Amino acid sequence: MITTGCLLVLMTLALALLRAVRGPTVYDRIVAVNAFGTMTVLLLVLLGFLTDRPEFQDIALLYALINFAGTIAVLKFVKYSNLAGPSAAADHRPRSEGDRIS
Amino acid sequence: MEQVIDIVLLAFMVVTAIAMIRLRNLFAVVMLSGIFSLLSAAMFVVLDAVDVAFTEAAVGAGISTVLMLSTLALTFREERPATRADWPALLVVTVTGAALIYGTLDMPHFGDPDAPIHQHVAPRYIVDSPHEVGPPNMVTSVLASYRGYDTLGETTVIFTAGIGVMVLLAGVNRRRRADRERGNRP
Numbered sequence: 139m140i141t142t143g144c145l146l147v148l149m150t151l152a153l154a155l156l157r158a159v160r161g162p163t164v165y166d167r168i169v170a171v172n173a174f175g176t177m178t179v180l181l182l183v184l185l186g187f188l189t190d191r192p193e194f195q196d197i198a199l200l201y202a203l204i205n206f207a208g209t210i211a212v213l214k215f216v217k218y219s220n221l222a223g224p225s226a227a228a229d230h231r232p233r234s235e236g237d238r239i240s
Numbered sequence: 241m242e243q244v245i246d247i248v249l250l251a252f253m254v255v256t257a258i259a260m261i262r263l264r265n266l267f268a269v270v271m272l273s274g275i276f277s278l279l280s281a282a283m284f285v286v287l288d289a290v291d292v293a294f295t296e297a298a299v300g301a302g303i304s305t306v307l308m309l310s311t312l313a314l315t316f317r318e319e320r321p322a323t324r325a326d327w328p329a330l331l332v333v334t335v336t337g338a339a340l341i342y343g344t345l346d347m348p349h350f351g352d353p354d355a356p357i358h359q360h361v362a363p364r365y366i367v368d369s370p371h372e373v374g375p376p377n378m379v380t381s382v383l384a385s386y387r388g389y390d391t392l393g394e395t396t397v398i399f400t401a402g403i404g405v406m407v408l409l410a411g412v413n414r415r416r417r418a419d420r421e422r423g424n425r426p
Contacts, residue, residue, distance in 0.1 A: 141241050148248050155252055158268075158275055159259040167271045175301070178278045181245075182285055188241060194290055197297070201281070204302040208274065215309045 140188050147181045168212055175205035246286060253279050264319045270308045277301045291379050314412065 154177060158170035182198040256276045260269050277300030284293035348355035365382055373381035383391055 144241060144245060148245070151248075151252065155255060155275065158271055159255070159263075161268075164267060167268055171271050171274050174275050175278055178282050181282060185242075185245065185282075185285060194285065197285060197290060197293055200294060201278070201297050201301075204297055208302050208305055211306045212271075212309060215313065219313055 140184055144181065144184050144188060147177055147184060151177050151181070164216055168209065168216070171212075172205065172209045175201060175208070179205070242286060246283075249279055249283050249286070253283070264321065266312055266317050266319055269319075270305060270312065273308065274301050274305045277304070314409075 151174060154170045154174040158167050158174065161167045161170055179198045179201045182201065183192075183195055186192040186194045186198075253276060256272050256279065260272045260276070263269050263272070277296055281293045281296040281301065284290070284296055352358075365378055365386065369378050369381040369386075370376070373385045375381050375384075
């Protein structure tokens with residue numbers, strides 16, 4: 139059953155990868171990368187049970203945290219064009235629509 | 241099953257690398273490089289190199305994506321198309337790659353217990369590190385104690401590189417601010 143789960147997660151990874159490569163807009167790619175990170179977490183947990191060593195699950199936890207922080211950073215960049223926030227640079231060259239990047 | 245996962249992960253890495261080369265949109269390339277380092281971290285876990293996977297996930301997927309994005313904020317978002325094919329560069333790359341692959345032919349087989357790396361100092365670390373150094377994780381005691389000076393040198397190098405980049409970026413920002421002020425009062 140864990141094997142079937144692994145296969146299904148790998149298929150989902152392929153779909154997310156396809157969306158990240160094809161995705162016409164920025165948001166397609168961001169969601170694809172986020173989903174890819176989540177699927178990697180699942181794959182690591184399944185892999186731990188597949189090889190009978192579930193003690194490696196803390197790496198999966200670390201991935202989940204990094205995935206969250208990374209997505210926030212990417213979204214801030216798309217929204218404000220820098221990572222600091224809406225202050226300095228965004229005032230001088232307003233470019234708050236992320237669609238411009240795509 | 242583990243072999244299937246190996247093959248699929250490596251195939252994904254190849255697809256991601258080819259897509260990164262072909263895409264001109266640099267934002268998409270940064271996103272794909274995040275995917276690439278997630279894939280390689282999963283690969284490291286499959287290969288039992290858990291500590292390397294930790295580093296790859298934290299540095300590769302987390303910090304370097306953010307660093308690349310802040311670089312994009314300072315530079316351009318589209319890659320300029322190549323004007324001509326550079327054949328000497330391709331030749332150099334091919335020859336170097338062939339030499340590197342030729343170099344791997346002499347290496348011991350993957351996981352070979354008689355390989356020199358498993359015979360030289362590793363047994364001593366495994367036997368002595370619990371009472372010589374203390375931490376239950378041997379990788380930690382090798383990095384922090386047996387190779388402590390090495391690690392200190394690495395951190396010094398990275399610290400110096402960080403200071404250098406910050407000095408360069410401060411210059412760029414000051415020039416931009418000066419340009420902007422000059423532009424505002426005609």
